[in-house]
Ligand SMILES: NC(=O)c1ccc[n+]([C@@H]2O[C@H](COP(=O)([O-])OP(=O)(O)OC[C@H]3O[C@@H](n4cnc5c(N)ncnc54)[C@H](O)[C@@H]3O)[C@@H](O)[C@H]2O)c1
């Protein structure tokens with residue numbers, strides 16, 4: 574091996590954010606262990622999140638040009654720092670989108686999203702998973718062993734979208750047996766809420782979107798009613814369906830003022846509005862209408878506190894999130910994967926799997 578080859582061995586391919594509107598599939602230095610609690614993982618499968626598209630638009634100023642994107646994926650442990658005790662080289666692991674130190678005040682409350690030493694840092698404040706290798710800080714508390722025989726594409730859905738739809742939507746909305754539930758937005762997150770809402774046997778699951786293909790999938794995944802908000806007046810339709818009462822739980826899974834407004838107009842007395850969407854603009858809160866309705870409004874950044882539980886439901890076959898995968902690409906085609914994911918309506922995209930195997 575000559576000197577150039579040796580030098581190249583310490584390099585890898587990665588999808589890099591290069592400033593608003595700019596990205597590149599580039600050669601970068603392979604990550605190394607920099608703290609005793611780190612692990613370096615060789616990525617085998619990763620995916621793209623709607624949040625990555627927000628970053629590329631320049632909406633997330635914490636992401637600096639030169640950062641490798643991606644906060645989801647699975648892989649194989651390449652090396653571990655001296656104080657990692659739960660994992661060793663060769664272990665297959667799920668990477669959580671939230672890094673947790675396990676010992677700060679927020680981690681002690683299972684509010685890992687606000688971990689003072691971690692939180693959402695992957696593909697944000699540090700290099701992420703859309704690469705051949707990634708460094709994971711606090712490996713013992715931020716990685717999960719993948720059981721043998723489980724569908725790997727299903728496991729990729731556990732890095733972010735399943736815990737998000739479940740924790741921010743279903744748990745915060747306190748869905749119970751017999752509840753009438755409306756989910757505004759049938760993207761991957763809204764559909765993840767739809768799948769996990771069914772743990773609690775609601776009587777109605779109303780899915781709302783303007784994308785016909787996504788609504789069709791929502792029907793296949795258990796929606797009892799679908800409403801195309803581009804064609805129908807959603808508020809009138811829901812109030813008519815519920816004899817003027819409204820819904821017990823409204824999950825906002827879009828992140829724009831309109832979708833929150835639908836939620837506050839269809840909520841029944843005693844109901845819960847669970848906001849999941851990331852909002853870039855203010856929303857008018859209609860307190861003059863809501864003050865006497867005994868409702869609860871919740872917000873949450875995903876904590877991934879439910880990941881172990883959700884993994885068990887995948888192993889048992891109760892939950893099959895692999896059905897959210899619509900397209901597959903090799904890592905070398907990651908730019909094409911971004912085009913397909915960015916044109917969801919035209920390409921009928923939900924989640925894309927990007928493989929490095
Ligand atoms: N709270 C968290 O921790 C967290 C974590 C991850 C993602 N998110 C956010 O959740 C939201 C949903 O994520 P996603 O990946 O499913 O996004 P997405 O963009 O793929 O899906 C949103 C869906 O909403 C539909 N839509 C747009 N405007 C609408 C309207 N007015 N009424 C009804 N439907 C409408 C779109 O057609 C699309 O299908 C995003 O805002 C995302 O940033 C939040």
Ligand SMILES: [Zn+2]
Nearest residue numbers: 622623624733
């Ligand atoms: Zn995400």
Ligand SMILES: [Zn+2]
Nearest residue numbers: 674677680688
């Ligand atoms: Zn912490």
